[in-house]
Amino acid sequence: MGLFSKVIGTHSEREVKRVIPIVDKIESLEPEMEKLSDEELRGKTAEFKKRLADKETLDDILPEAYAVVREASKRTIGLRHFRVQLIGGVILHQGRITEMRTGEGKTLVSTLPAYLNALEGKGVHIVTVNDYLAKRDAEWMGQIHEFLGLTVGVILNSMDNDERREAYNCDITYATNNELGFDYLRDNMVIYKEQLVQRDLHYAIVDEVDSVLIDEARTPLIISGSSGKSTKIYEACDNLVRQLKKGTEKELSKMDIIMKEDNNETGDYVANEKEKTVNLTEQGIKKVERFFHLENLADPENLEIQHCVNLSLRAHALMHLDKDYVVKDDQVLIVDEFTGRIMPGRRYSDGLHQAIEAKEHVKVKRESKTLATITFQNFFNKYDKKCGMTGTALTEEKEFREIYGMDVVEVPTNLPVKRIDHNDSVYKTKREKLNAIVEDIVASHEKGQPVLVGTITIDASEELSQLLKKRGIPHKVLNAKFHELEAEIIADAGQIGAVTIATNMAGRGTDIKLGEGVTELGGLKIIGTERHESRRIDNQLRGRAGRQGDPGESKFYISLEDDLMRLFGSQNLMQMFNSLGMPEGEQIQHKMLNKAIERAQKKIESNNYGIRKNLLEYDQINNEQREIIYAERRKVLDGDDMRDTIISMIDELVEKYVNMVIGDDQGPSEWNLKELNEILIPMIPVKPVTGEGCGSKQELIQNLKEEALRLYETKEAEFPEPEQIREIERVVILKVTDSRWMDHIDDM
Incomplete structure (x- = not known):
């Protein structure tokens, strides 16, 4: 401060x-x-x-x-x-x-x-x-x-x-x-x-x-519908990608770049987990061209193949089973990265879901077409x-x-917070870290203190559960799909001797009340098995203990092999600790580590903020158009009389088609009336234009507008009630507008 x-x-x-x-x-x-x-x-x-x-x-x-x-x-x-x-x-x-x-x-x-x-x-x-x-x-x-x-x-x-x-x-x-x-x-x-x-x-x-x-x-x-595109290309790309070799991308220093040092890519593609990108190497591009019999993958007509190959590479190199998604009942189901919950009904967009389905050998469902979309x-x-x-x-x-x-x-708390937040315990390897966590849980369980363990992935919670089973520690694992069950388990997590393993965000909105005698044991103990990308989610996990002045404690265990440290921490850390020759299982304590962890989290938070800001800026263009379309749509829906609007549309169409075929400087003898009839009559069924009685282009336009209006009024007269045709007009306008709008947002 x-x-x-x-x-x-x-x-x-x-x-x-x-x-x-x-x-x-x-x-x-x-x-x-x-x-x-x-x-x-x-x-x-x-x-x-x-x-x-x-x-x-x-x-x-x-x-x-x-x-x-x-x-x-x-x-x-x-x-x-x-x-x-x-x-x-x-x-x-x-x-x-x-x-x-x-x-x-x-x-x-x-x-x-x-x-x-x-x-x-x-x-x-x-x-x-x-x-x-x-x-x-x-x-x-x-x-x-x-x-x-x-x-x-x-x-x-x-x-x-x-x-x-x-x-x-x-x-x-x-x-x-x-x-x-x-x-x-x-x-x-x-x-x-x-x-x-x-x-x-x-x-x-x-x-x-x-x-x-x-x-x-x-x-x-996103609200989507089936696009009717074939799914065969995803299976073909999957077959291809299985034959490609992953390479490594050498990180260049500023001096390397100044000295024009080559990147020397190896393999057929390189994946960057930190940036979540994957790219073909020159060697990989040649293999794709041979596989699909293409002269040049970069040609515009090969855009769809490029896109599908890239999706398949992402599915194999960046999307992980039991972390990003699970396979259940022959379906690929997304796992929410923040809650660890399965999200039924949600699918990755832009063909990524199909690429994962091909990777996991389940039925590849047709790609969807975006019908309506908005950001939160x-x-x-x-x-x-x-x-x-x-x-x-x-x-x-x-x-x-x-x-x-x-x-x-x-807002200040009603009662002072008594929770003790311990410093992080850092270990060199994941195995050493997990052993230390198990020992901590065993020690707390022996004295009856309840423990809530927060993991980031389903995988991590199941691995820890296996280790606790070996030690004979009774516990509950929460990879919840049912919120009612989840709330019940979380509510019981404060009872004497309870050990609960849950994804970091599980049970949000449910208070953990301490059982009888737990206060004397130090309250609920929170253990985080690794730091989350966001400091905020770490704080939420800590906040499950110490409610309304209750005692409690929290501690995070970290290893240099955790994703956060591996991808975003300093690359020199592991080398430095290796050179110190530390004994197996010994905890690492260094102020440099705390700074490295905080820097890594801030880096990711900033990166994620950038993603959200870009999404909003992209949707902002869409949003202005959406506002106009939805406002006009609502006028039609509210029953505005569309007669004048339709007559105005007919007039605009007549002018547009005449201007397309006839120049302002052309006389009647130069008019291409055959072409005009070919484009005008399918849209407005007037009699074939002969040009008789028209001395100028403007006169021709006026005559066509009057004839089109007569046709429209004749059609109107066929309905006993004027409201009947008004209703048909409203429905047709809405359906045509929706169809064009859906095509537009799907193309964007």
Whole structure:
């Protein structure tokens, strides 16, 4: 902390000070609210709505509204908002992010701004990371809102459109970010207004905001359909790639580059795990050309082969079974890199999924065509107001501010944090590290202290599980697909003698309560088996212990063979420690190591931020076009009379075709009427143009426009009700617009 911050406080401390007078006002109203009967307390909702109609603002009624929610919470679910939760609630209403530690009751905090903003009648969306939490919170916190006369809905993956519409029409709706985003895209593909499910996007409260707006923001939401392309090329490329040899790329120093030193690539291709790229060498290019009988792989007509070969190389060199994906029931299923959960229904785009299917010898499904897409950044920026809650956001404060226009305010804990965060233990090899972890778990288990072990991959959790089985340590492994089961296991992780192995992010949103006698044993012990790419996710794992003033401890074990150190740490580290001749199993302690770890994490965080920023910049172009298309589409959907628009389209088409064939300086004798008839009549079935009675090009255009209008009016007269043709026009315009828009985004 710099001298300036010490003197005037951090940004968060200053912002918290600003809301203290509002919180004092809320607290002063508590005795008054306690005296009200249930009926009188419920009646406050109608009173607030009337005051808003009489031009009072949400800020005017905030203290009283929050005091009402606090009292309703005590009466319905038996929980009273702490003072720090009131602070968090005020910050959320202001459209900002509150950083509150795990166990500080973020779920309860959300009830305050949700109730206040729902009074406007425009709908509030509370965004969670999975269906289980959406359902749990709607049932649990929904009791408060329903007691106060508001309606509460929940969107689940299994629901049909009628159920979704009903839930969105509630005052407060709980849903996952994926359901909200996909419903938005689907709403912009419907043909009839009655098929819409969402209302306007008014106010979003995003729980675990860093997970939703940062971790998942690298992957856009995509609705796709089958493209009809053959899958044979993926199998051919897979056969080819199995015959290619992986080479090594020599890293050149600045001096090598200045001296024009050659890279001397070896093998047929080189893969760079750090940059996640793979490239053919000159030798590899020649082999591809021979395999496909091509003269030059770089020719534009060979673009598809180039693309598919590159995908197959990526599938073999950069995508790993049981880390990036699993194979189950003859299907390739993606593993979420942040949670370790399997993501059914999600597929890699751009042909990568097909390349992996060919690699794993499962049925290669047809490549999909993108029908609609949006990034989470652009979707959430459509809300009139948004806010978020998380236990860890300060490390990404810059990104929240730059991309979402939201600042982060750290809210103090209700009770001081007693957790002890130990220094990292670093070992030379992965084997030595795992042995040390097992010894630590055994020692803790013998005294009854519960242990939660966080791993990064499914592979790592299963390997550790095998080692614990050999030592006879009973434990539970969590590679969860079922959130209900996951929550149950995580909730039990604080009992005496419990040993739980889970992916780093498992059980997010579920508190680990300590069993009887655990406090005396030092509380829950957290062990991280390696550092994650992001410091924030390491902090989340630590934060599972030490909730609400409980004791606890955390420790990370690292080896120089871990991906983070291998790819992003200093390359000299392993050489240096080898030269020291350290005995097997001895822990390495050096301040240079701590700096190397932090540098590696910062490097990756910066890299990932760049990926997300590039994705947003790319989607920004798409977004401007999408906004125009969707706005025009909505006008048609809302029943605007399209007659004038269609007549204008016909006029434009006539002018376009005449101008294509006839120059301004050409006289009637020079007109190529045969060509004009060939392109015009299939589109507008006028009589063949003879040019009679037309002294000029403008006269010809005017005559054709009048004839086209007569044809249109004749067609109109065939319908007994004018609305019938209007409806057909709306459907045709929507279908043609959608078809052209889908082709456009698929080409981009």
